[in-house]
Amino acid sequence: MTSYDLLDLAVRNLRQSKLRNGLTTIGISVGVASLVAMLSLGVGLQQLATRRLAGSGLFDTVFVTSRQDFRGFDKEDDAKAPNPEKSPALDETARTKITQLPNVMEVEPEIRVMGEVVANGETHFGFVTGLPMSARENEAFDNLKGKFFSSDNADEAILLMDFAKELDAKDPAGLIGKDITLRYGERQALAQEPSDRPAMNGEGSSGGDDYGFSVVRKQQPLRVVGVIDQEPYGGMRTVSRGRIFLPVRTTERLNMAQFTDMRSSLRGGSGKTYMTLTVRVKDPAKVQAVQDAISQMNFRTFSVLDATKSLRRFFTVLDLFLGIFGSLALAVATLAIINTLVMAVLERRREIGVMKAIGASDQDVKKLFFTEAGAMGFFGGVLGIVLGLGIGKAINFGTGIYLHRHQLPSEAVWVMPLWLVGAAIAFSIVVSLAAGLYPASRAAKLDPVQTLKYE
């Protein structure tokens, strides 16, 4: 029998007992829907986590700190490393060296200083953070009001919404385009040792303030160009939340005094050092290599690479469990298929006998029941996808409401990728065919003489 005839007869037979086959098909579709809903939840959660991490700008970033400064998170790593005092300082020389490493896109210092903004005759305290131009791609700027910096050396500022509200509670966005004054402490080199005490370290001087420096109050007019809701690179709050953002070159030019300056002034002679350098790597896949190269230079490094490794493992296990639970309903549906087809074989005994008498082979009969099982699997699969889609929409709608109540942007926690649609339908057909094995072979084995005698 040709495939067309098989399919035609199978569908015709299925339509003969619409209620029973319909119920069985719905049973399959519930199974498929539960499987699909579970797996899509897994996929959605994984994508959400990945998106959050990627959007945070941490995936292609290595943070470099000096071993001289703080203790690291990893005590074993610290124990293996040489004495902190013998580690190199994170200064301009180190920055140049790191910039020259292969696959490094940019190396920017993390600058976070205290400042005061004078607006409308009032002063407001806040931390000032320097941002590289590449920060534009950070998800924090997705809902930027106004514009990004025109250049990395512009006298412009972007404010955090909270801070803008502090400046102008009624119309924080109205600040865009207005001028504010930033008051900050400038690090000014001392020309020479102020007393006649000998210099602690006269040799190997690098910066202009080997002897020490004073912090002098300065003012800088800035134009507000934009307002954002959240802080970019929020993952590494080394000091405190930045509320005022300046282009990174501008902050460097202004030579603002930082916390680490105190440490370097005590050490003396080491010149200006950075607390943290943020290294952006061309490709997330190259992060490990860059991280290793920087570690070789005896700096402490940190990236989220290790965190994502365990994250991926977690999601594999999660998907497995979700899949197992989702499959349970499909397993029950399989029994329904077997039951339905065994019933059909009993009911159609005579018909099977007639078909054999007029020339159907055992194989024809077997294939016919097989096709009926497969067709139920197909329709159940398609229906299940639709049903699953509905469940997913409901889940997303529900979480959307929940997130909205907590003043959070809505997120798709449930995502059905195209491969899952195909795989679910294929799986449904395969499972149904497996369920059809026994009834089909039972139908094929029927003795036509017996069935035709049966009246």
Add this chain to the structure above:
Amino acid sequence: MSATQVSTTTYAVRTENVTRHYPMGEGLIRAVDGVSLTIDPGEFVALLGQSGSGKSTLLNLIAGLDRPTSGSVLVHGRDLAKMSSEELARYRRNDVGMVFQSFHLIPSMTITENVELPMRFAEVERAERAQRSREALERVGLGKRLDHRPSQLSGGEQQRVSLARALANRPGLLLADEPTGNLDSRTGEDILNLIRDVSLSMGMTVVMVTHERAIADRFAQRCIFLADGKLMSEEVRA
């Protein structure tokens, strides 16, 4: 009348000491017990006997629906006893047409679809299938009721559909198991006239099982009498 039927054998069907035994509890039912007979090409033969005489079992053996316990059933030179189940299905499909006492039409299908069913198994193309089923139904006088379902037809008409279905693949051998058993005598005669006409025009061999002596006398060229699974006697008619 397929090419395979062109053979040098002078018989259409020949059984050689064929037996069919069924186990029944401790004992054994000898439904067919050593029957040897020969049916010529184009012959109309009636198998007669009481119920339980083994005539239907013999017909099923010739139809390839059942396998003999021993002996052989030769049709056009081939031994059905030695065929695989796949070969037997092909034999039933292409070489045999069957008509049953209770018609055995599929109620959910129109009469056209019923007639097309054996051609589906034979993988006849759809266009040809439609044409051949129409021809067959016209031949049995149902050309105007192609889209009716069996339940909308009388018993005699249903038996005509059954005959049209048996003719669909143009077999050389027509087997009829009590074809008039469920019909009144008048309708039964009509059907047998039709069977005789069709078999003559198509050159088919007909083997009919019946317990009605009168009918056999009227239509069959030869009557074969069976009792207890054994061949008792033969009567050749005009």
